[in-house]
Every structure is written in C-alpha cells, then in structure tokens.
Amino acid sequence: MVSSPIFRTVGQPLRRKEDERLITGRGQFTDDFALPGQVWAVMVRSPYPHARLDGIDSTAALSMPGVLGVYTGADCIADGLGEIPHNPVPSTNFDVKLTGPGGGPVFIGSHALLPADRARYVGEAVAMVVAETRQAALTAAEAVEVTYEPLPWVADTVEAARPDAPRLWDDLPDNILVDSSFGDAAATEAAFARAAHVVSMVARIGRVTGVPLEPRAALGSLDAETGRYTLYAGSGGAVRQKHELAKVLGVEPDRLRVVSLDVGGNFGTRNRAYVEFGLVLWASRKLGRPVKFRADRSESFLTDYQGRDLVSEVSLAIDQNGKFLAMRASNLSNVGSRCVSLSPLSKGSGLITGSYDIPCATLRSRAVYSNTMSTQAYRSSGRPEVTFAIERLIDKASRELGIDRFELRRRNLVKPSQMPYQNAVGSIYDSGEYELNMDRLLRLADWKGVPTRREAARRRNKLFGVGFANYVESSIGTPKERADLIVTSGGIEVVIGTQPAGQGHETSFAQVTADLLGVPFEQVKITLGDTDIVSAGGGTHSGRSMRHASAVITLGSADLIAEGKKRAAGLLEAAEDEVAFEDGIFRSGASNRSIDWFELARLSGTFRIRRDNEMHTPVFPNGACMCEIEIDPETGGLEITHYSTVDDVGRCINPLIVHGQTHGGIAQGVGQALWETCFIDPESGQPLSGSFTDYGMPRFDNMPSFATEIVEVLSPTNPLGIKAGGEGGTTPAPAVIMSAIEDALAEYGPIEITMPATPLKIWSAIQDMRRQQSLPTGIKGVA
Amino acid sequence: MVTVSMVVNGTKVDKEVEDSLLLAYFLRETLGLTGTHVGCDTTQCGCCVVHLNGISVKSCTVLATQADGASVTTIEGLAHGAELHPVQRAFRECHGLQCGFCTPGMIMAATELIDTHPGPLTEEIVREEMEGNLCRCTGYHNIVKAILVAAEEMRLPGRAAAGD
Numbered sequence: 001m002v003s004s005p006i007f008r009t010v011g012q013p014l015r016r017k018e019d020e021r022l023i024t025g026r027g028q029f030t031d032d033f034a035l036p037g038q039v040w041a042v043m044v045r046s047p048y049p050h051a052r053l054d055g056i057d058s059t060a061a062l063s064m065p066g067v068l069g070v071y072t073g074a075d076c077i078a079d080g081l082g083e084i085p086h087n088p089v090p091s092t093n094f095d096v097k098l099t100g101p102g103g104g105p106v107f108i109g110s111h112a113l114l115p116a117d118r119a120r121y122v123g124e125a126v127a128m129v130v131a132e133t134r135q136a137a138l139t140a141a142e143a144v145e146v147t148y149e150p151l152p153w154v155a156d157t158v159e160a161a162r163p164d165a166p167r168l169w170d171d172l173p174d175n176i177l178v179d180s181s182f183g184d185a186a187a188t189e190a191a192f193a194r195a196a197h198v199v200s201m202v203a204r205i206g207r208v209t210g211v212p213l214e215p216r217a218a219l220g221s222l223d224a225e226t227g228r229y230t231l232y233a234g235s236g237g238a239v240r241q242k243h244e245l246a247k248v249l250g251v252e253p254d255r256l257r258v259v260s261l262d263v264g265g266n267f268g269t270r271n272r273a274y275v276e277f278g279l280v281l282w283a284s285r286k287l288g289r290p291v292k293f294r295a296d297r298s299e300s301f302l303t304d305y306q307g308r309d310l311v312s313e314v315s316l317a318i319d320q321n322g323k324f325l326a327m328r329a330s331n332l333s334n335v336g337s338r339c340v341s342l343s344p345l346s347k348g349s350g351l352i353t354g355s356y357d358i359p360c361a362t363l364r365s366r367a368v369y370s371n372t373m374s375t376q377a378y379r380s381s382g383r384p385e386v387t388f389a390i391e392r393l394i395d396k397a398s399r400e401l402g403i404d405r406f407e408l409r410r411r412n413l414v415k416p417s418q419m420p421y422q423n424a425v426g427s428i429y430d431s432g433e434y435e436l437n438m439d440r441l442l443r444l445a446d447w448k449g450v451p452t453r454r455e456a457a458r459r460r461n462k463l464f465g466v467g468f469a470n471y472v473e474s475s476i477g478t479p480k481e482r483a484d485l486i487v488t489s490g491g492i493e494v495v496i497g498t499q500p501a502g503q504g505h506e507t508s509f510a511q512v513t514a515d516l517l518g519v520p521f522e523q524v525k526i527t528l529g530d531t532d533i534v535s536a537g538g539g540t541h542s543g544r545s546m547r548h549a550s551a552v553i554t555l556g557s558a559d560l561i562a563e564g565k566k567r568a569a570g571l572l573e574a575a576e577d578e579v580a581f582e583d584g585i586f587r588s589g590a591s592n593r594s595i596d597w598f599e600l601a602r603l604s605g606t607f608r609i610r611r612d613n614e615m616h617t618p619v620f621p622n623g624a625c626m627c628e629i630e631i632d633p634e635t636g637g638l639e640i641t642h643y644s645t646v647d648d649v650g651r652c653i654n655p656l657i658v659h660g661q662t663h664g665g666i667a668q669g670v671g672q673a674l675w676e677t678c679f680i681d682p683e684s685g686q687p688l689s690g691s692f693t694d695y696g697m698p699r700f701d702n703m704p705s706f707a708t709e710i711v712e713v714l715s716p717t718n719p720l721g722i723k724a725g726g727e728g729g730t731t732p733a734p735a736v737i738m739s740a741i742e743d744a745l746a747e748y749g750p751i752e753i754t755m756p757a758t759p760l761k762i763w764s765a766i767q768d769m770r771r772q773q774s775l776p777t778g779i780k781g782v783a
Numbered sequence: 784m785v786t787v788s789m790v791v792n793g794t795k796v797d798k799e800v801e802d803s804l805l806l807a808y809f810l811r812e813t814l815g816l817t818g819t820h821v822g823c824d825t826t827q828c829g830c831c832v833v834h835l836n837g838i839s840v841k842s843c844t845v846l847a848t849q850a851d852g853a854s855v856t857t858i859e860g861l862a863h864g865a866e867l868h869p870v871q872r873a874f875r876e877c878h879g880l881q882c883g884f885c886t887p888g889m890i891m892a893a894t895e896l897i898d899t900h901p902g903p904l905t906e907e908i909v910r911e912e913m914e915g916n917l918c919r920c921t922g923y924h925n926i927v928k929a930i931l932v933a934a935e936e937m938r939l940p941g942r943a944a945a946g947d
Contacts, residue, residue: 019874023886025858264884297823664881700909701914
C-alpha cells in the first residue's frame with residue numbers, strides 16, 4: 001500500500017535553490033561560456049521591409065583583417081542546410097483546429113537560416129560574417145555589399161489582410177494563411193436578431209516584444225573527433241531546439257547536444273529556434289572553430305520573436321435583463337514574415353466568451369503574413385487579447401445600458417455549479433469560483449474606500465479612475481513530459497525536460513518530489529537544460545511546467561516506490577507485499593524493520609526509473625483584477641496608485657514564487673497598456689523601437705507595489721490539482737488599465753484611446769473632449 | 784594596446800588590452816568574471832553595474848583604461864567568503880530575483896544606494912534612485928522590498944556591510 005503524501009513543503013514559501021549562484025555571480029548564462037579558439041559571428045541585416053536580393057559581394061569584407069568567412073543564403077542551399085521545421089499549428093486534442101482558407105492546410109513560409117530570394121522584414125539576416133573578434137566581424141559586416149531591389153511592403157495587420165496588399169509569398173494568392181470559423185453561426189445570428197441590445201467594438205492589441213534582459217546568444221562547436229555538435233543557447237526548451245536544429249544541419253539528433261542552463265528571461269521569445277543558432281553550428285563545421293553570436297539590444301528589439309498584434313471585432317447580444325445571449329467575433333492575427341506559432345490566435349479563439357455564460361457564439365479566426373518580424377506566443381499568449389475584447393465590451397455595454405459594471409458581470413458569470421463548463425466555442429473550463437473571485441478582489445482592493453480616495457485625488461486636481469476586469473485563461477502546452485528519478489545514497493535527482501527562465505523549477509519541483517517521496521527538500525536536486533542528460537521533454541510555455549512536472553513526478557514517484565519496495569523486501573527479509581511505504585520509510589510489519597531511501601540505495605545500489613506522461617486536458621486559471629490610477633489633466637501623466645489581483649492558480653506549490661510570477665506578469669501587461677509598442681514608421685516601414693531609449697519599459701518609478709491574493713480551487717484534471725500561475729498577472733492587465741483610464745475620463749464622455757495610452761494620447765484626448773464640450777480647464781466641480 | 788592595472792575584488796591585476804575595450808568586457812572576457820552582465824548597448828539597463836572606487840558605474844560605459852589604477856568590486860567580490868552581503872541575503876529572502884540576469888547589477892546598485900543615501904530609505908526613494916536598472920521578471924515589487932529589508936538590517940549597529 002502507498003499512503004497519500006504528507007504535504008510538508010508543498011504550499012510553503014521556501015526560498016529558492018537557484019538563488020545562491022545567481023546572487024553571487026555564478027550563474028551560467030549563454031554568453032558566460034567561452035571555448036578555446038572561439039571566433040565571432042555577426043549578421044548583415046536587411047534595412048528594407050521587403051527587398052529582392054540581387055547579389056551579395058563579400059570581396060571587400062573577406063579581405064579585412066581577421067575575417068574568416070562570409071556566408072549567404074546561396075551557401076546554405078549549396079551546403080544542403082534544411083529549413084527550421086516550425087510546427088506552428090497547435091495540435092493537442094483540445095486546441096481549436098485552425099486551417100487554411102477553405103479548410104485546407106495552413107501555408108507555412110520557408111524559414112531558411114539565410115534567405116536566398118528576398119528579405120521580408122527589416123532586420124532579417126541576409127549574410128553572416130565570421131571573424132577572429134566580434135569587433136572585426138562588426139567592421140567587416142559593414143563592408144558586405146548587398147544589392148537590394150526594394151519591393152512593395154505591408155506591415156499593418158488590417159492592411160496586410162486586404163486582397164490587393166503586397167504579397168510575401170508567391171505560393172499564396174494573398175497574405176491570409178489561416179481562415180477558420182467556429183461556433184454555431186445560425187444560433188448566434190438568431191440570438192442577435194432577437195436581442196434587446198447589441199454592443200460592438202474593434203479592439204486593437206498592438207505589437208510588443210518580450211525583452212528578456214539577457215540578449216539572445218549562441219555558441220556552437222563541432223568536435224572533429226566525435227563528429228558531435230554542441231550548442232550553448234538559452235531557450236524555452238533544449239530538447240525541441242536539438243531536434244529542430246538537427247534537421248537544419250541534416251544530422252541525427254544524437255549528433256547534437258544543446259545546453260541551456262540559466263536563461264535570462266524568456267516570456268515566449270525563446271520558444272522557437274533562431275536562425276543564428278543554426279548558423280553558428282554550421283559555421284563551426286565550415287571553419288573548424290567554435291563560433292559565437294551575441295545579439296546586441298537593438299538586434300533583440302528587431303529580431304527577437306515578437307508578441308500580440310491582434311485585431312478583434314466583437315459584438316455582444318444582450319436581452320432586456322442584461323443577460324448575454326450571444327457573441328460574435330472576428331480575430332485577425334499578424335504572424336509576421338514567417339509563421340512560427342499560431343498559439344496566440346488559437347488560444348484566444350477558445351476563450352472569446354471569457355468568464356461568462358454566453359449560450360452561443362461564432363468566431364472567425366484569421367492569420368496574416370506581413371513584412372515584420374515573426375510573432376510568437378508572448379507571455380499569456382492570446383489571452384490578454386481576447387480578455388481585452390470581452391471585458392472592454394462589457395464596460396461599454398454597462399455604460400450604454402446604464403447597468404453597474406459589476407452587476408452586469410455578476411448576472412452573466414459562469415457559476416461553480418456549472419463546472420465543468422463548456423463554452424460556446426467548445427472549451428471546457430475545469431473549475432473555478434468566478435463570482436467569489438470578484439468578491440475577494442473587492443475586499444482586497446478596498447472597494448469601499450474608493451469614494452474617499454476619489455475625492456482626495458480630486459482635491460489634488462487629479463482625475464481618479466478605477467479599472468476592473470475578470471479573466472479566465474487556458475493552460476495547454478506540449479502534452480508530453482518525461483522525468484527520470486534517480487535515488488543515490490546522498491539524495492534524489494529528478495531529470496526533467498522543462499526549461500525555466502526564472503520560474504524556480506529547481507525549487508518547486510523539489511518541493512513536490514520531497515513530499516511525494518517523504519524526503520527532505522534539501523536532498524532533492526532537479527536537473528534541467530542539457531540534452532545529454534535530459535532525453536525528452538516539452539520545455540516551458542503556456543503555464544505547462546508545474547502541472548506537467550507534478551503529474552509526471554507523481555507517476556514516477558509511484559513507480560519509484562514500487563521499485564523501492566522490491567529492493568526493501570530483499571533487505572528487510574520480507575515479502576514484497578508485506579512492505580509498506582509511508583513518509584519516506586519502507587517498513588516490514590512482519591520483521592518490524594525499516595529502511596529509508598538513501599540507505600536502500602547505499603545497500604542495493606543507485607536506482608532509477610523513467611516515466612513518460614501524456615496529458616492533453618487543459619486547465620483554466622481565472623481571477624479578477626482592479627487598479628486605481630490618477631491622471632494629471634494638464635499633462636496626461638498617469639500614476640498607478642493601487643493594483644490588486646485575485647488569481648485562482650489551482651494548488652499553489654510555492655506562494656513566494658507564484659506571487660513573484662504574478663508581479664512580473666502584471667508589469668508586462670501594464671507595459672503593453674501604457675508604454676510598450678514595436679512601432680513601425682508607416683512611411684518607410686522602419687521599426688522605430690530599437691533600443692531602451694525608444695521602447696517604453698515598466699520601470700521602478702512607473703510601477704506600484706501590488707496586492708496579490710492566491711486562490712486555490714483545485715483542478716480535477718491532474719494529480720495535484722494544479723492550474724497555472726503568473727500569466728494571470730498579464731491576462732487582465734491591458735483591459736484593467738484601459739478600463740481605469742476610461743473611468744478617470746468618464747466625466748468628459750467615452751474616449752477612444754489605443755494602447756499604449758501614453759501621456760500624449762491621454763492629454764490630447766482630454767483637450768479634444770474639452771474642445772468639443774467647450775469646457776474650461778481644470779476639473780469639473782473643483783474650484 | 785595598452786596596459787591597465789587595477790585591483791579587482793581585492794586582487795591586483797595587470798593586463799594588456801585594446802584601447803577600446805569596455806570595463807564590462809574586461810571583467811567578463813579578460814578576467815572571466817561573468818557575474819557582471821550586459822543587457823543593452825545604451826547604458827539603460829544597469830545589468831553591468833559594478834563599484835569603481837566604491838561608486839556605482841555602468842561598466843558598459845567605462846573603458847577598461849579609465850579604471851586604470853582603480854579598485855573595482857563586482858558581484859563576485861561582494862560576499863565575505865561564504866558570508867553573503869546583507870543585500871544578497873535580502874534578495875534571496877524576499878524573492879527579489881527570478882531569472883537572475885539583472886540581479887548582479889541590481890545588487891551592486893542597491894548596495895551603493897544603501898551605503899550612500901543620507902537618512903532612511905523609503906519605497907519612493909528606492910523607486911526613484913533605482914530607476915536606472917531594469918528588470919523584466921519581477922515587476923520590481925520584491926526588489927523594492929529586498930532593498931528596504933537590507934537597508935534596515937544594515938542600519939542596525941554592529942551589522943556593518945560586508946564587501947567593498
């Protein structure tokens with residue numbers, strides 16, 4: 001028999017195992033690795049959004065000191081390099097099924113390491129220079145003469161979807177690669193026809209980028225004796241990188257080792273292979289030297305996989321009692337120049353009805369190519385976009401119908417008694433207490449104190465606004481995970497294929513393992529990120545890691561306990577079925593003897609089990625969020641004065657980590673609402689957000705402290721009841737900030753401000769509204 | 784090429800370097816002290832903060848030759864052997880780091896702030912003074928908390944800061 005585990009460390013805010021190395025400067029980030037004889041790669045990048053490559057002359061560059069080689073797309077073809085085998089269509093059993101127009105396959109543009117035909121976005125690498133030093137390579141890159149024939153281009157999402165837009169791919173009649181419809185169109189139309197009210201809006205959720213603070217880097221080498229490649233490159237999952245890059249190189253996966261140890265932030269940007277990863281490996285083969293690449297910050301802004309960029313047209317049909325009848329949405333996602341992931345479109349598609357019981361809905365999901373850097377899942381992929389659409393639409397409905405915004409939501413929230421709840425586009429919400437989340441939040445945020453704070457702000461000549469949003473999101477992710485559990489006389493090691501970039505897996509996974517096996521937390525070690533040790537695994541994205549890790553570790557622990565019993569039986573001189581396991585001890589009732597894991601390994605030798613698990617069922621973290629802001633009407637300057645969230649993460653393994661994840665998630669969502677944008681000049685197609693001087697970041701002095709509360713409604717879908725944490729900070733944030741701005745400016749009337757809501761936009765909106773209403777300056781009602 | 788001499792984390796070093804070599808890369812690539820990180824090229828992110836003669840500098844904007852004759856402390860030199868500096872301890876205790884990439888610069892900048900700020904620190908002062916360091920993971924919440932906790936500890940008599 002196996003008794004149920006005693007949770008000693010699960011649920012405790014244990015301090016992280018990874019911190020000691022990181023606070024003493026002993027982390028192992030990609031650029032920290034150096035190999036003897038290493039040389040440097042620098043990219044020559046296209047200055048045009050779209051241009052035919054009519055020739056690349058490297059003569060001058062090759063004659064410069066220290067230059068070892070200049071490589072182009074033609075060289076990639078001549079060497080038979082493969083393309084990066086992106087697999088962008090989400091394919092678990094529960095992902096919505098995206099197709100090409102007419103139901104056909106989705107056209108995926110080729111992604112060679114270097115293009116031979118055209119450059120399709122500003123910043124695309126068209127040649128690589130390798131030299132003895134980075135400085136020599138940088139200088140030589142300036143001397144590579146590329147003959148470009150500029151072509152018509154399109155960057156804007158809506159423009160790119162027009163039938164007459166400049167085309168990126170000759171194989172497509174236009175730029176549309178996905179066009180799928182979901183839900184019950186007939187029922188939806190009927191509901192709209194009988195609705196008392198219809199509210200509509202167009203939500204534009206612009207392009208942002210993840211900005212992990214460690215610029216991406218790669219160090220590739222080929223061991224001439226063994227014929228094996230090694231790549232040091234931080235990513236969202238070394239196993240995936242190994243398989244995809246092996247295909248690019250045309251070698252068996254076991255000929256490539258990928259090492260991804262400490263990763264300085266990811267947020268989705270690192271979840272797909274970068275061309276430079278393949279290029280340094282290829283160059284190391286050609287030159288017989290290790291080759292390193294390190295992006296500078298401007299390269300990161302231009303060519304890290306970017307995020308969001310969705311236009312959503314939404315309408316809601318409402319009856320005379322304020323009950324939602326039906327929803328109609330049309331979502332258009334800009335994938336950039338190559339389709340590397342449709343996750344943002346797919347995940348959003350399954351959640352258009354948000355936290356509300358809306359009986360029917362219809363949705364058209366489209367994706368479009370454009371002359372921009374590719375988009376990828378970015379923190380809380382797809383969910384902030386659709387949460388923004390539904391929550392802003394409900395605020396608008398509340399205004400138009402004259403129903404209090406909380407009351408309107410309460411009338412329509414999915415109730416706990418409806419769980420599991422299948423929404424109108426087929427997603428099955430596993431569990432949650434949506435209305436209770438609102439109540440908890442109103443307490444946490446001191447809703448009762450709002451009138452006092454509003455009045456205090458007015459006395460200081462500030463416009464005061466309260467923003468609110470509910471959210472539900474989905475955590476799906478790659479369905480397979482593997483764990484190796486190894487018992488030695490000194491401790492237990494778990495080798496697993498997730499890839500943290502700050503989420504603390506070494507700590508929270510050790511907590512789970514320690515409690516399941518009844519051993520001290522200190523004696524559990526989690527090993528990640530080196531494909532010579534980690535043989536399989538799905539990496540880290542979509543809030544999958546804690547859920548998948550805990551599930552496979554739970555299954556593996558049961559196997560390990562069975563193996564332990566076998567071994568203990570011999571040592572305890574008992575029959576196997578007489579050995580009981582409880583709280584880390586194997587005991588024989590008959591012989592009245594016992595033994596622990598480490599003694600067992602000491603006496604019977606190190607032992608290990610390998611467990612694979614496949615888990616498709618998604619979970620649906622949910623919550624509610626409120627913020628208070630103050631706007632100076634004379635400058636448009638905005639200060640966030642309070643920010644509160646309630647997040648149902650299912651079982652919380654380590655609240656210290658989960659709260660921290662939520663804080664960071666909030667900052668990224670707020671950043672999108674207020675400052676961040678990958679701005680492209682509409683005249684030239686040039687990205688103008690190329691450094692920290694022109695991309696607005698959340699900073700110490702523009703962010704508040706947060707009040708975050710964790711709710712644990714266990715999910716019935718996995719052994720420990722885990723949902724996911726962290727991304728819930730991001731999901732409602734853009735909606736809640738824009739809701740607060742609207743509330744602050746309500747006395748002037750409804751506003752139209754697109755994100756990011758910079759002080760200039762807010763100030764201009766105030767001036768426009770004052771002009772329209774011939775209002776005097778100053779705040780209404782304030783002397 | 785030019786020869787530079789300086790004391791780094793208490794050890795004298797003499798190296799011949801390119802005139803254009805930045806202090807950040809001198810530390811990382813010449814000396815192998817990879818705890819100092821570089822996160823941008825415009826002196827914005829603060830990942831590379833070290834102490835030059837006890838004062839915080841962004842080492843990506845200092846030439847190695849400018850540090851000739853100086854004393855440099857990096858994140859590797861902050862602890863006293865196995866005893867962590869109070870700011871290091873507070874970052875761990877308050878979960879003031881996630882990926883850890885900005886952390887060395889944060890800790891070095893915070894240490895100097897606490898050491899040099901006249902009077903007690905408040906959240907507002909910390910947020911204003913630390914504005915030159917960026918973090919993408921924490922939303923700053925727990926970093927602010929960590930700095931205030933460390934400042935409180937370092938103010939206590941008999942608990943003088945290690946390092947520098």
